[in-house]
Amino acid sequence: MTHKLSRRHCIKLVASAGISAMGALWVGGCAPKETPTPTEEPVQETAAEREQPVAASKGKIELRYMDRSGPVGDFMRYASRVYEERNPDITVINETTAWGDLQTKVPTMVAGGTVPDVVFQHGALMLPELAAKGAWLNLEPVAERDNHDFSIYYDWALDTLRLGPNGELVAMPNGVNQGETELHWNRELLQDFGLAEPHDKMTIAELTELFIKIQEKMPDNGFAAHYGTAHWPVEGLARAFGGYLISHDRTSVGFSLPETQDALSWQYDLINKYKVMPTQEQVLQNATSMFFAGMLATTFNCSANIWSGFEQAVEGRFSLGHCLWPKGDTGWSITPSCDANVAYAKTKYPDEAWGLLKLLSSFEISKWTAISESHMTPGAVIEAWHDPEVWEACPPYKDCALAYDTIPWGEIETWSMPVPANTRRAEFNDLFSNEWSGMLYGQRPYDQSNIDALQAELQAIVDKPMP
Numbered sequence: 486m487t488h489k490l491s492r493r494h495c496i497k498l499v500a501s502a503g504i505s506a507m508g509a510l511w512v513g514g515c516a517p518k519e520t521p522t523p524t525e526e527p528v529q530e531t532a533a534e535r536e537q538p539v540a541a542s543k544g545k546i547e548l549r550y551m552d553r554s555g556p557v558g559d560f561m562r563y564a565s566r567v568y569e570e571r572n573p574d575i576t577v578i579n580e581t582t583a584w585g586d587l588q589t590k591v592p593t594m595v596a597g598g599t600v601p602d603v604v605f606q607h608g609a610l611m612l613p614e615l616a617a618k619g620a621w622l623n624l625e626p627v628a629e630r631d632n633h634d635f636s637i638y639y640d641w642a643l644d645t646l647r648l649g650p651n652g653e654l655v656a657m658p659n660g661v662n663q664g665e666t667e668l669h670w671n672r673e674l675l676q677d678f679g680l681a682e683p684h685d686k687m688t689i690a691e692l693t694e695l696f697i698k699i700q701e702k703m704p705d706n707g708f709a710a711h712y713g714t715a716h717w718p719v720e721g722l723a724r725a726f727g728g729y730l731i732s733h734d735r736t737s738v739g740f741s742l743p744e745t746q747d748a749l750s751w752q753y754d755l756i757n758k759y760k761v762m763p764t765q766e767q768v769l770q771n772a773t774s775m776f777f778a779g780m781l782a783t784t785f786n787c788s789a790n791i792w793s794g795f796e797q798a799v800e801g802r803f804s805l806g807h808c809l810w811p812k813g814d815t816g817w818s819i820t821p822s823c824d825a826n827v828a829y830a831k832t833k834y835p836d837e838a839w840g841l842l843k844l845l846s847s848f849e850i851s852k853w854t855a856i857s858e859s860h861m862t863p864g865a866v867i868e869a870w871h872d873p874e875v876w877e878a879c880p881p882y883k884d885c886a887l888a889y890d891t892i893p894w895g896e897i898e899t900w901s902m903p904v905p906a907n908t909r910r911a912e913f914n915d916l917f918s919n920e921w922s923g924m925l926y927g928q929r930p931y932d933q934s935n936i937d938a939l940q941a942e943l944q945a946i947v948d949k950p951m952p
């Protein structure tokens with residue numbers, strides 16, 4: 486039986502869910518002054534891991550830190566206050582910046598020599614361009630002087646940050662994820678429909694059949710599923726089918742590969758054949774808001790993008806189901822990436838900057854990040870991902886931690902998010918997103934001629950010299 490809801494009512498539902506999330510978390514997380522200060526006893530660490538004050542400095546030091554706005558940056562401002570408390574001669578000046586501004590302002594500031602001492606950088610979507618040009622401090626010498634133990638982190642997380650001119654480690658890891666291919670669902674909605682919940686051993690045919698059954702019971706303006714169309718989620722989908730958009734060595738494009746096209750054909754069919762995924766015009770506000778409002782039964786994303794802010798947005802209306810990419814007849818779908826922080830290569834305070842980077846990536850701060858209200862992922866620290874309190878507060882992260890334990894790293898293609906070796910990520914993404922969306926949503930034919938044309942255009946971008 487199909488339920489009838491007007492589009493106007495659906496928009497109100499979506500807007501309500503979006504406002505709830507924004508009001509409770511996203512707006513509140515933008516102001517550094519409102520960040521929780523360390524008035525409570527911090528999370529306990531082992532003696533070997535506990536942060537020690539940096540060497541005494543001559544006079545008061547002001548360490549500028551360009552952190553990320555919103556709840557996902559709460560831990561950065563919290564750690565800044567902890568660092569000040571433990572190092573009275575240092576004041577951390579937080580310059581809280583939105584994601585988009587981090588992408589545009591940081592290159593300009595580096596060029597002008599005005600960039601802060603410490604800066605947030607996403608390991609795949611921001612770091613490669615400036616890291617390859619030597620803008621960030623090589624952390625290996627300062628870490629070696631400090632006898633820092635890198636074994637506490639996931640090796641693959643560190644590997645995504647070895648992006649210096651000669652492969653040096655230029656950033657310290659924070660939140661990690663394996664890509665936007667994790668499946669999330671509204672548990673109560675599926676229960677009301679009398680349908681079994683998905684699981685990570687399903688085949689593509691079984692998953693598709695479940696989406697069809699869900700769609701039959703959804704309201705007129707609701708949909709069974711959503712999968713992202715930008716090049717990074719599509720890369721994960723392609724890898725699950727044995728293909729890729731950008732090769733392991735980051736120099737070749739595989740858009741036209743049969744395996745990649747198998748993956749993309751499945752996504753195309755979700756919209757155009759089975760009609761279980763919304764078109765661009767049918768997405769109300771955005772897919773996550775539709776999911777929070779109950780207008781999407783399932784959605785693919787990384788766990789942090791759904792779980793961080795979920796409780797505030799949903800307000801108890803439903804509980805979250807979660808599993809990794811269903812691989813009953815496909816492979817692992819992994820595009821591991823890492824949030825990170827860097828130190829400016831020309832900072833006057835390399836030791837003090839290192840001290841803050843080390844604290845930001847510690848077990849203490851990693852655990853706080855997950856169990857605090859924002860529920861961001863617990864850094865890249867293995868112990869934090871397996872902490873019982875983290876598992877209790879953040880059930881999706883338990884699924885991820887157990888997956889990280891079983892993924893055959895080194896035996897399968899698990900390289901990072903697709904970033905061309907020439908660092909022209911934005912140019913590549915813009916072309917791919919525009920052209921693939923056009924085919925996916927019927928604005929131009931999805932045929933071999935257009936597939937070959939896009940393959941050639943993408944390869945031409947990858948073949949360009951580094952800007």
